[in-house]
Amino acid sequence: MGNYVNFDFSHLKRCFASSGAAEYCGPLSYDPLPNRLFRNRGDGTFEDVSIKSRIGLDSRGALGIACADFDGDGWIDIYVANDERPNLLWMNQRDGTFKNQAMLAGCALNKDGIAQSSMGVDAGDFDNDGDEDLIVANLTGEYADLYVNDGKGWFDDRSYESGIAVPSAQYTGFGAAFLDYDNDGWLDVLVINGAVKAIESQARAGERYPLGQRKLLLHNLGNGRFEDASQQAGSVFNSLVVGRGAAFGDIDNDGDIDVLVVNNSGPAQLLINNVGHQKRWLGLRMAGQKVNRDMLGTRVALFRPRGPTLWRRARAEGSYASANDPRVLFGLGDSPQITKVRAHWTSGRVEEWPAPPIDKYTTLREGSGKTVPR
Secondary structure (H helix, E strand, O other): OOOOEOOOHHHOOOEEOOOOOEEOOOHHHOOEOOOOOEEEOOOOOEEEOOOOOOHHHOOOOEEEEEEEOOOOOOOOEEEEEEOOOOOEEEEEOOOOOEEEOHHHHOOOOOOOOOOOOOOOEEEEOOOOOOOOEEEEOOOOOOOOEEEEEOOOOOEEEOOOOOOOHHHHOOOOEEEEEEEOOOOOOOOEEEEEEOOOOOOHHHHHOOOOOOOOEOOEEEEEOOOOOEEEOHHHOOHHHHOOEOEEEEEEEOOOOOOOOEEEEEEOOOOOEEEOOOOHHHOEEEEEEEEOOOOOOEOOOOEEEEEOOOOOOEEEEOOOOOEOOOOOOOOEEEEEEOOOOOOEEEEEOOOOOEEEEEOOOOOOEEEEEOOOOEEOOO
């Protein structure tokens, strides 16, 4: 559980914009609060292991968390996005403890060695090389960080090389995620934006909440680069809103990812995807062996006779102050043929199944497949 800063109204600090108007104080004005980790005992109760695991010993003002196996050792690691303080990469030591390796791993700061605001965060395999990369949305004037994983948990900031830095620098991103919006087999990026400091042009125009910004959709070109596809995504992407939370999932079960957006001082928006289901797809629910629950953290590989192997993860975390659809969705693009699927369960078991039917959701239960070596 990520915690932010120690704020209370009895010790309210006063801060001002460059115009002299009252403004929100930044996070560095307050002391950060420690994060918490609760271990599931498996009987419906939890144990607070924040100190024992070491995660509660380092507090920097968390706003987002992404949980994934970043070094491919079969154990879930935890990436924590912090506001204006270096981010944390808690690598699982496989003994109940974690070690922060973000600075050495190259994902604590941007490539200029600067800590950014780090609100929205997600992990996913955008380059289809089998490991989990990171996207982190930041404040206006900064840019969204794209940290590319080498497969061993070492990262390279390729925000500029990928084409993400320039279009994202004009926005303050909160809700953010990797998603294959057009089901071409490559994960794109969607960022929900809304300023935290008054936009002077909107303030002069008399806007009650002069913080409105547009949404940003970045299309994955499949070559390590992205292009801004916001203008082709519909009129809702041109509306100025104070975007905050964003929950991602297939609301209408038609095989593509929709988005529920929560706006500050405005109505929620449900963005229905009318593009993705035009291409073939495969949906999977990864369920437990003895309990009918989603096995979060399970990594699933989809093998095809043509095109790269696709890796997705059953997860609910990510974005900002939101929970996501835990089902795994593969866009098949122009290669709808499948040879098999393989699941790497968090228990350590690895299983394979022959190709499930496409254009529908299928439940795969741990223990029901053919066990194969890791």
